[in-house]
Amino acid sequence: MGLELYLDLLSQPCRAVYIFAKKNGIPFQLRTVELLKGQHYTDSFAQVNSLRKVPALKDGDFTLAESVAILLYLSRKYKTPDHWYPQDLRARARVDEYLSWQHTALRSCCTRALWQKMMFPVVLGQPVPQETLSSTLADLDSCLQLLEDRFLRDQDFITGSQISVADLMAIEELMHPVGAGCQVFENRPKLAKWRQRVEAVVGEDLFREAHAVILKVKDTPPLDPAVKENLLHSVRSLLQ
């Protein structure tokens, strides 16, 4: 059994891993783990990742969780082009710096934006106070500003003139509020142009394929009540 990737394209980091593997022609078996159906709670998935999270990787006996770890593992094992995770110490440090920052900054506001604007009210039928949503969208705005001013600046890509795994992680975070109907790129020409450049490198078809789920999330069919109950419980912290 070759490489297996356990993904749900609803999840930002899963999309980044999916695009990276596909773009680089890395052969893998896709194992879809549908979070909205509670499939991450199965015993069989716990064998792959006892923390019950996606993305997860299984390569023979070796299992691995956490998107950054997976991206770096794949880039090394399959010797992907240098620009994805450069050998040059300083260029690589820039990627590491972004990947660390995004985890505690951009990730949180993009996840909350999707859940508070779309998942809770539309998919789960649970209204969210306007004040909470406004605060989250204000946070998102600040984060996007930091992304532009501190990381992207006047460069073509986040860490310089070439695309890296940082750009994949970043674009996937931004596609989350896009899926919720937020205007992320409309008033931000710099980010819009960067998105076009990323999409051009990834390729239109792959980009469309990777975003099929998130862009149709509002059409999610009603959830099984037991699953919905569990889900509401596990995501209640996203109501802040």
Added chain:
Amino acid sequence: MGLELYLDLLSQPCRAVYLFAKKTGIPFQLHTVNLFKGQHLTEEFSQVNSLQKVPVLKDGDFFLSESSAILIYLSCRCQVGDHWYPPDLQSHARIHEYLGWHADNIRGTFGVTLWARIIAPLMGLQIPEEEVERNKTGMSQALQQLEDKFLRDKAFLMGQEMTLADLMSLEELMQPVIFGYDVFEGRPRLAAWRERVEAFLGAELWQETHAPALNFLDQWTKNTLLMLRPESYPSFLLRIARIP
């Protein structure tokens, strides 16, 4: 001009960077950025890091923020033992797996005690008891996962030798301990791991690294802490608002 580090040893990630640089004998110039006094919010410091955060590394004209990025950069740039950031594919992956989990479960969670017990009251604020309890539950769950998924029966988080992960992790856990909540109580496996890390680093370096935080606590106990600067209020309020 050699390496320069902008740190406040009140901050967990700063302590991890400090311990690493000192233990591995990397020469550096220390610039202390006093967070309590709002020195990270000055125009001057913005030139160093426009994100207004510590730690920051300066290597010639190269500035780098984010503790994990700094630790990785230093371990590759300088002559340090292989064990800190092992180069083989799977060990390398495991460290990054830990750092990813750490960002979600440890970072943020273990900083709350200082804010709840000391900084918020100094600002005339009270963190609701239910938030404090929720944070303790969060810490407890994280500690259980740290033991069950990462440490298990190993000497250190990644195996038989110390790595960057142990520094990042332990310094977060030390924060509530320093400020009055012993997370190691009732957790002998983690307590034993802490002892091993301390023994590896050496008592002198350990004490030196934790002295500023203990000194801060001492001043607070004796009511001799200087007033918070008003400029610090907005960013401190934001931090407090983010406590779940």
